[in-house]
Amino acid sequence: MAAAPHRGRRYVALCLLLAGFGLILFRLVxxxxxxxxxxxxxxxxxxxxxxxxxxARGAITDRxxxxxxINMEVPSVFGVPTALDSPSAVAQHLSxxxxxxxxxxxxxxxxxxxxxxxARKLDPEQGRRLEALSVEGIGVVMEGxxxxxxxxxxxxxxxxAGMDSQGLEGVERRYDSDLHGEKRxxxxxxxxxxxxxxxxxxxxxxxxxxHNLTLTVDEVIQxxxxxxxxxxxxxxxxxxxxxxxxDPRTGGILAMAVSPRFDPNAVGALSPDRWRxxxxxxxxxxxxxxxxxLAAAALEEKVMVPGTMVFGEHGAMPVAGTVxxxxxxxxxxxxxxxxxxxxxxGAAKAGMALGDHRLYRYLxxxxxxxxxxxxxxxxATGLLKSPKDWGRRSLASISIGQEIGVTAIQMVTAIxxxxxxxxLMKPYVVSEIRDAKGQTLKRILPHVRRRVISPETARTLTTxxxxxxxxxxxxxxxxxxxxxxxxxxxxQKIDPRTGAYSSTQFVGxxxxxxxxxxxxxxxxxxxxxxxxxxxxxVVAAPxxxxxxxxxxxxxxxxxxxxxxxxxxxxxxxxxxxx
Amino acid sequence: xxxxxSLTILAGLLLVFTFVWERVDVVRVGYQVExxxxxxxxxxxxxxxxxxxxxxxxxxxxxxxxATDKLGLVPPQPGQVVVVHPGPERPGxxxxxxxxxxxxxxxxxxxxx
Numbered sequence: 001m002a003a004a005p006h007r008g009r010r011y012v013a014l015c016l017l018l019a020g021f022g023l024i025l026f027r028l029v030x031x032x033x034x035x036x037x038x039x040x041x042x043x044x045x046x047x048x049x050x051x052x053x054x055x056a057r058g059a060i061t062d063r064x065x066x067x068x069x070i071n072m073e074v075p076s077v078f079g080v081p082t083a084l085d086s087p088s089a090v091a092q093h094l095s096x097x098x099x100x101x102x103x104x105x106x107x108x109x110x111x112x113x114x115x116x117x118x119a120r121k122l123d124p125e126q127g128r129r130l131e132a133l134s135v136e137g138i139g140v141v142m143e144g145x146x147x148x149x150x151x152x153x154x155x156x157x158x159x160x161a162g163m164d165s166q167g168l169e170g171v172e173r174r175y176d177s178d179l180h181g182e183k184r185x186x187x188x189x190x191x192x193x194x195x196x197x198x199x200x201x202x203x204x205x206x207x208x209x210x211h212n213l214t215l216t217v218d219e220v221i222q223x224x225x226x227x228x229x230x231x232x233x234x235x236x237x238x239x240x241x242x243x244x245x246x247d248p249r250t251g252g253i254l255a256m257a258v259s260p261r262f263d264p265n266a267v268g269a270l271s272p273d274r275w276r277x278x279x280x281x282x283x284x285x286x287x288x289x290x291x292x293x294l295a296a297a298a299l300e301e302k303v304m305v306p307g308t309m310v311f312g313e314h315g316a317m318p319v320a321g322t323v324x325x326x327x328x329x330x331x332x333x334x335x336x337x338x339x340x341x342x343x344x345x346g347a348a349k350a351g352m353a354l355g356d357h358r359l360y361r362y363l364x365x366x367x368x369x370x371x372x373x374x375x376x377x378x379x380a381t382g383l384l385k386s387p388k389d390w391g392r393r394s395l396a397s398i399s400i401g402q403e404i405g406v407t408a409i410q411m412v413t414a415i416x417x418x419x420x421x422x423x424l425m426k427p428y429v430v431s432e433i434r435d436a437k438g439q440t441l442k443r444i445l446p447h448v449r450r451r452v453i454s455p456e457t458a459r460t461l462t463t464x465x466x467x468x469x470x471x472x473x474x475x476x477x478x479x480x481x482x483x484x485x486x487x488x489x490x491x492q493k494i495d496p497r498t499g500a501y502s503s504t505q506f507v508g509x510x511x512x513x514x515x516x517x518x519x520x521x522x523x524x525x526x527x528x529x530x531x532x533x534x535x536x537x538v539v540a541a542p543x544x545x546x547x548x549x550x551x552x553x554x555x556x557x558x559x560x561x562x563x564x565x566x567x568x569x570x571x572x573x574x575x576x577x578x
Numbered sequence: 579x580x581x582x583x584s585l586t587i588l589a590g591l592l593l594v595f596t597f598v599w600e601r602v603d604v605v606r607v608g609y610q611v612e613x614x615x616x617x618x619x620x621x622x623x624x625x626x627x628x629x630x631x632x633x634x635x636x637x638x639x640x641x642x643x644x645a646t647d648k649l650g651l652v653p654p655q656p657g658q659v660v661v662v663h664p665g666p667e668r669p670g671x672x673x674x675x676x677x678x679x680x681x682x683x684x685x686x687x688x689x690x691x
Contacts, residue, residue, distance in 0.1 A: 067633040072626040073619075124627055142623075149633030223638035553654070558661040 048187050055181025056144055057165050058210035060158060060172075062219040063431065067149060069158055069172070069264075071165070074145040075127030076120040081109050083137040090135055094118065097129045120163065121145040144181075146172075152261040154222050156277040157215075157253075157376065157429060160264040169275055171429065174377050175213055178433055182207040211441060214432040216252030221245055224550045225255040229525070232543045233259040236530035242279045242408045243543065245551065248416035248513055248522040250446035251425030253374075254551070280379040283405030284526070287491030288342045288473075288536070289511045290401030293414055294350055295339050296461055297362035300453045303353040306336040306464055310346040317345045320392035324348050324400070336464045340472030342488060344400045351399025356387040359398065365452045366414040367424060368406055374427040375444075382406045401491060408524050411511055416522035418461055419485070419513035422453035466516050477510055477541035479549045481559030485519075486512020486544065488536035493529070506534035510541040514548050520557050521548060 031039060060069040077098065084090055087109035088102075095102040098119045108116050121143055122130075130140055146161040159170020167176035184207040225243045233241040238259075245255040262274045276282075298304040312330025316323050324344050330337075338346030351359055363369065369384025383405030385394070390403075397403040409427060417424040426447040433442040453461075465485035468474040473488040489509040495502040509526040513519040525540040525547075533539065552559075634640070645651040 066636070067629060070626065070630060070633070072630055073623045124623070147630050149630050150637045150639070153637065153639065220638050223642070227639075227642075550653070553659050553661075556661050 052183070052185055053207050054144065054165065054183045055207040055209040057146060057161065057181055058179045058212040058436070060179075060213045060215065062154075062215050062217050062222075064218065065214070066219045068154060068215070068219065069146060069148050071144045072124075072147050073142045074121050074124055075130065075140045076143045077118045077122065077130060078139050078141065079109050079116050079118050080114055080137045080139070081111050081116060082114050084109055090138065093133065093135055094130075094138065097126055097133065098122070146264075148264045150219065151265065152263045153219065153226065154217060154256070155262050155264045156258040156275065156279070157217065157256050158264060159275070159377075160267050170277065170376060171213065171215070174375055175430060175433075178213065179210045181210040209436040212434045212436070212438075213430050214434065215429050216247070216250075216254065216431045217256070217429060218254050220554055221547075221551045222255040222257065224554070225257040225547050226259075226261065228543050228546045228550075229257045229259050230261065232527060232539065236527060236532065236539055238527050238531070238539075239529035240278065241528060242282075242524070242526040243547065244279055244408055244412045244524050245547065246412050246416050246427060246522045248419035248425070248519045251413070251416065251427045252431065252446065253427055253429045254521070255547075256429070277376065277378060279408040280374065280376055281407070283380050283382040283407050284507050284528075285402055285404065285491040285493070286406045286411055286509065287401040287489035287507070288344075288347075289411060289415075289487045289489030289509055289524075290398070290404065290406075291339055291342065291347045292418065292461070292465060292487040292511065293363065293366050293368075294347055294354075294359070294399050295335075295464060296366070296418060296453050296457060297354055297359060298335070298350045299460055300362070300457045301354060301358055304335040304350055306334060306460060308335040309333070310335055310338055310343075310349055312343055313345050315345075317348065319348065319396045322393055324396060336467055339464050339487070340467040342468075342473050347399045348396035351395050356390055356395050359395065360384075360387050362452070363398070363404070365424070365450065366417060367410055367449070368404065368414070372407075372409050372413050372427050374409055375430055379409070380407050382410055401489060408526050411509075412522055412524040415487075415511045415513060415524070416519075417452050418458050418465075419519035419522050420458075421455040422451055422458040424449040424452050462516050465512065469512070473535070473537040474510060474512070474541050476537055477512060477544040477548075479514060479545050479552070482514050482548070482552060482557075483516035484512055484514045484544075484548070485516040486510055486541075488541060490534060490536045505529050508534045508536040508539035510536050510544045512544060514552065515557065515559075520555060521551055523548065 056073075057071040059067055059071070061067050077094075079090070081087065088106050091102045091106035091109055094100075094105055098105070100119060105118060108118060118138070127140060130138070144165055146165065148155070148158065148160070155170075157170055159172040159174075160168055161172045161179075162168045165180060167173040167179060172179065225245055229241045229243045232238075241257075241259040243255065243257040244253065246253055256277075256279055258278050260274070262270055264275075267275060295304070299306075309332050311332055312326060314331065315326045315329035318324075326343050326345050328341060328343075330341065330343055330345070333341065333343065333346060335346070335350065337343070338350065354362075363384055369382055371379045371381055373379075385403070387394075390398075394403050413424065413427050426449050428444055428447070431444050432440060433444075434440050462485045465487060466483055468487055469478050469484045474484075474486050477484050477486050477488075487510070489507075489511070491507045491509075492501040492503070493505040493507060494500070495505065507526060507528055508530055509524065511522075511524040513522040523544055525543045527534075527536075527539040527543075530539045
């Protein structure tokens with residue numbers, strides 16, 4: 001009789017136990033089978049962290065490996081407004097470190113959002129100060145920022161990269177696909193404390209950095225060019241200036257300076273006009289520098305020889321209802337003197353002797369009216385009309401550098417062809433692309449475009465162009481101890497209001513090469529709208545001399561004057577001296 | 579029979595411990611790798627910072643400014659720098675290797691006296 005209640009209790013206990021196990025089993029099936037997929041995703045979200053990583057942007061160096069642009073990890077600061085108790089106090093705290101007004105920060109921190117950028121790509125020092133502050137609800141992440149350690153040096157060639165490391169101008173833009181690093185989404189495993197254990201699979205590597213570029217530019221010659229150009233532009237109160245130094249044997253650009261300069265580290269406040277590389281984008285009427293190209297064509301076609309006598313018409317010659325003037329009233333002069341004294345009338349006559357089609361053919365052969373295909377963005381083609389569109393005066397005008405638009409890079413490439421025994425080279429600024437480990441991926445070699453004149457014509461023309469400097473309008477380009485060949489140019493600008501030639505706005509230029517017997521440097525100097533005297537021989541030729549002298553000295557090019565130097569150990573002869 | 583069972587249990591336990599130890603060690607090495615990665619990143623950052631600083635300090639613009647303003651140096655005047663391409667040591671001997679000697683002219687003049 002007494003066993004019945006015990007048995008009843010046992011049954012109750014058994015039922016409860018079974019119900020308990022049943023519940024557990026039900027929960028287990030629910031979690032492991034019914035909700036398995038959903039929960040697995042949830043767990044992954046908690047254990048894994050997905051981050052978008054980008055390899056560092058490649059560096060840009062000059063021909064000797066001097067760093068001109070480099071990427072650096074710098075701090076960016078964000079806020080979590082929903083996690084802040086007192087946005088105003090936090091804003092006050094951060095303001096002196098971020099150099100941003102407290103009211104502006106507070107406005108951002110009061111937004112109803114869970115993430116807001118407060119300042120991006122700060123200096124490393126600011127990052128360290130922020131870490132020391134350790135403010136709740138404020139976080140720091142590292143982002144790649146582009147640095148141009150030399151400031152404005154070579155800025156128009158380098159260009160710059162944007163906030164998200166994309167190339168926007170110059171080499172940065174042209175070679176963006178080589179420079180930017182690999183972008184990759186990575187999954188990291190986190191523990192219960194949120195610490196990263198290791199990426200999924202230890203073998204997973206960080207995204208590859210971008211490739212490094214080596215330029216043909218020499219930072220010292222670039223510095224010399226920028227310094228001298230800037231000084232002359234300031235001295236003449238000019239609107240601007242352009243200077244290009246090229247190795248005529250290869251077409252490699254040694255320096256490309258544009259004034260005024262800009263600092264690519266701080267482009268935010270500048271207008272696009274400031275960072276435009278006017279050496280490539282702006283066409284101008286070259287004026288008398290075009291006579292060097294005209295002479296090349298006339299000599300090559302044998303319509304002129306240096307001794308051919310040309311009548312100077314005593315300074316005025318009617319052409320197609322207009323009059324072409326010379327600044328000096330000349331009678332009979334040789335063709336060499338026409339170039340050396342920069343006679344417009346003599347040049348117009350040489351052009352007429354050539355004829356429109358032959359002149360046009362040579363202008364095209366020298367690369368006018370078409371891009372030089374330099375490896376920089378934004379190059380203009382210039383303006384060269386087809387002979388069928390020429391007016392009655394066009395042949396004479398083009399012969400003296402009017403009715404034709406050229407860029408500085410076209411003109412220096414053309415003069416470099418004369419320096420290079422008549423062979424036109426393609427200009428370029430990047431000579432090598434290397435990966436992050438230093439392995440060469442691509443070497444850009446000098447590229448011959450075509451032969452435009454014979455070596456004999458180039459030699460004859462060089463002698464004539466040397467006369468420009470020794471006896472003609474380019475005397476101020478003379479470099480003691482070196483033979484300089486070149487041509488001056490002074491062109492009136494078109495007044496945009498009247499559409500006619502301005503009597504006050506000029507472009508003064510000088511284009512040439514040195515040493516004339518074995519050219520190492522081809523150079524163009526263009527001074528835009530100088531005040532006062534605007535002759536190319538006055539404003540541009542002295543810059544050519546100063547840059548040429550320092551660059552030759554830096555390159556260790558010896559002059560033509562042979563000297564004997566007595567050394568302590570004996571007597572040696574050297575081909576040197578200035 | 580008893581000892582066989584004990585041995586089997588022992589081997590099983592050993593296997594379980596080895597497995598647990600291996601898992602724990604993998605996690606430990608994972609943390610170590612992560613610490614080293616953080617250290618590597620910090621060192622790379624420092625290297626980049628130093629490279630930027632070095633580039634700024636060796637900029638020709640800065641060197642020229644320091645040379646003129648602080649040290650009172652002046653650019654060489656025309657004719658003051660001489661580039662010498664050495665000729666043969668003595669008549670009849672072979673041409674020396676291509677090279678050049680750059681000397682300040684004043685120094686050269688002093689040596690020649």
